[in-house]
Amino acid sequence: MKTIPVLLAGMLAGGALPAQQAPAPSSGVRYPRLVIRNATVIDGAGNPARGPFDITVQNGRISAISRTGATAPTADRVIDATGMYVMPGIIDLHGHIQFHPGGGRGGDTYPKDYVYKLWLAHGITTVRDPGSGEGLDTVLNHTRLSHDNRISAPTILPYVTFDGPQTADSVRALVRSYKARGAAGLKVFIQRPDIYDALLSEAKAINLPVAVDLKIQETDAMFVARRDVRTIEHWYGIPDAAIPGPQDFPDYYVYDNELDRFRWGGDLWRQADSARLSALLDTMVAHQVTWDPTFAVYEANRDLTRARNLPWFRDYALPPLMKFFEPNLSNHGSYHLDWTTADEVMWRENYKIWMRWVREYARRGGNVTVGSDAGFIYHLFGFATVREMELHQEAGFHPIEVIQQATRNGAIALGLANTGVIRPGFEADLAVVDGNPLHNLKVLYGLGVDVVENGRMVRRGGVKYTIKDGVVFDAPKLLEDVAAMVREAKAKTSAP
Numbered sequence: 001m002k003t004i005p006v007l008l009a010g011m012l013a014g015g016a017l018p019a020q021q022a023p024a025p026s027s028g029v030r031y032p033r034l035v036i037r038n039a040t041v042i043d044g045a046g047n048p049a050r051g052p053f054d055i056t057v058q059n060g061r062i063s064a065i066s067r068t069g070a071t072a073p074t075a076d077r078v079i080d081a082t083g084m085y086v087m088p089g090i091i092d093l094h095g096h097i098q099f100h101p102g103g104g105r106g107g108d109t110y111p112k113d114y115v116y117k118l119w120l121a122h123g124i125t126t127v128r129d130p131g132s133g134e135g136l137d138t139v140l141n142h143t144r145l146s147h148d149n150r151i152s153a154p155t156i157l158p159y160v161t162f163d164g165p166q167t168a169d170s171v172r173a174l175v176r177s178y179k180a181r182g183a184a185g186l187k188v189f190i191q192r193p194d195i196y197d198a199l200l201s202e203a204k205a206i207n208l209p210v211a212v213d214l215k216i217q218e219t220d221a222m223f224v225a226r227r228d229v230r231t232i233e234h235w236y237g238i239p240d241a242a243i244p245g246p247q248d249f250p251d252y253y254v255y256d257n258e259l260d261r262f263r264w265g266g267d268l269w270r271q272a273d274s275a276r277l278s279a280l281l282d283t284m285v286a287h288q289v290t291w292d293p294t295f296a297v298y299e300a301n302r303d304l305t306r307a308r309n310l311p312w313f314r315d316y317a318l319p320p321l322m323k324f325f326e327p328n329l330s331n332h333g334s335y336h337l338d339w340t341t342a343d344e345v346m347w348r349e350n351y352k353i354w355m356r357w358v359r360e361y362a363r364r365g366g367n368v369t370v371g372s373d374a375g376f377i378y379h380l381f382g383f384a385t386v387r388e389m390e391l392h393q394e395a396g397f398h399p400i401e402v403i404q405q406a407t408r409n410g411a412i413a414l415g416l417a418n419t420g421v422i423r424p425g426f427e428a429d430l431a432v433v434d435g436n437p438l439h440n441l442k443v444l445y446g447l448g449v450d451v452v453e454n455g456r457m458v459r460r461g462g463v464k465y466t467i468k469d470g471v472v473f474d475a476p477k478l479l480e481d482v483a484a485m486v487r488e489a490k491a492k493t494s495a496p
């Protein structure tokens with residue numbers, strides 16, 4: 001069993017959850033002794049695939065990994081993984097828990113386990129919530145329910161959005177209060193440098209990790225890296241720190257207009273100075289900063305038609321979520337009004353430069369992770385995380401490295417010492433996959449892939465079992481639960 005002491009201390013005070021806030025009971029089963037038999041293993045530590053191996057799990061931990069022999073080991077449950085690959089469960093470093101479109105608290109709602117089941121169905125066993133609009137107390141309750149296997153959900157690390165006072169003096173007390181309430185970390189957006197200075201020094205003093213989404217502002221990546229920020233989300237603040245003076249904004253630009261902001265965000269990398277970027281990356285490596293690029297959430301910017309027509313929307317996207325994605329400047333991330341060929345061309349170029357620097361960051365020893373930021377910009381939970389992995393491969397990483405980024409590197413960023421790698425003594429956070437993700441990462445998608453077997457086209461792939469903390473979930477069944485939620489929601493919408 002995982003113990004995340006900081007969280008549990010804070011959560012005990014939380015009390016019982018009102019019934020309407022609770023997701024359905026967990027469908028996962030923990031067996032005293034589980035064996036995954038005859039598996040090809042990708043360990044998450046960057047080693048080549050090995051096997052066939054039998055993996056034995058006891059009390060939520062991997063107790064043994066042995067070469068598959070003639071006789072099956074005894075167990076309360078045996079999963080036959082013949083022809084399948086087993087990898088560590090995916091750690092999504094940027095997964096906002098949402099029960100409402102856009103993470104707000106009003107309007108339409110999603111079933112409470114919709115997002116969790118989409119994550120688990122894609123082999124995601126750990127999610128860092130970088131600030132949920134649902135509020136820290138709700139997320140803390142779900143964190144505990146997941147820990148106790150009372151709901152079907154990944155392990156949750158709840159960060160809280162820093163929404164602080166405007167004086168440096170009062171920042172410190174607020175940072176301490178977040179930790180006392182049980183937050184696993186802080187997520188910070190735009191703040192003045194003096195606020196950031198106080199906040200980061202206090203967080204460091206009490207060992208509370210800080211993730212930043214710097215947006216476009218005077219505080220940049222160099223400033224926060226020198227003060228030991230734990231993770232930098234997206235790319236904001238990095239090219240900005242390498243532009244001498246302000247970005248060359250058009251005269252009509254207003255930051256709070258999301259169309260302006262996102263459109264011209266696509267020109268940042270082109271304007272950045274390489275020598276300055278190089279020095280910044282060295283500083284980030286020296287301060288052990290994790291870069292969580294979340295490439296895929298901006299993919300609509302380089303191909304809007306693709307983003308709006310993804311095949312998984314039909315069966316797995318709830319109507320209010322799809323409505324939220326449609327262009328509307330009052331919905332965060334729904335800024336694609338008048339999105340032009342020129343915008344897509346600029347963003348394609350932007351991606352190339354951005355990806356090159358992320359690859360360079362890893363080459364210099366920087367920690368690069370996989371985060372989805374799903375729930376915004378046509379980005380559906382679970383599927384989005386797999387797409388993020390595909391874009392890491394596009395950035396030039398070997399699939400073995402991509403899996404390492406999605407597993408071990410995430411554990412490093414979160415300070416989790418015993419997960420993210422398949423190794424005796426480590427927590428049994430695993431994904432059993434019908435296919436070889438090193439050959440094709442698309443086998444991780446819940447829809448699977450078409451392959452030719454014996455001259456016939458057949459549908460293979462998908463995660464078959466997600467094992468979280470030793471608890472076995474039937475992944476296709478979770479996906480079917482989600483499809484049922486979507487069918488029900490659509491029936492309600494079209495009812496007279």
Ligand SMILES: [Zn+2]
Binds near residue numbers: 094096373
């Ligand atoms: Zn986010």
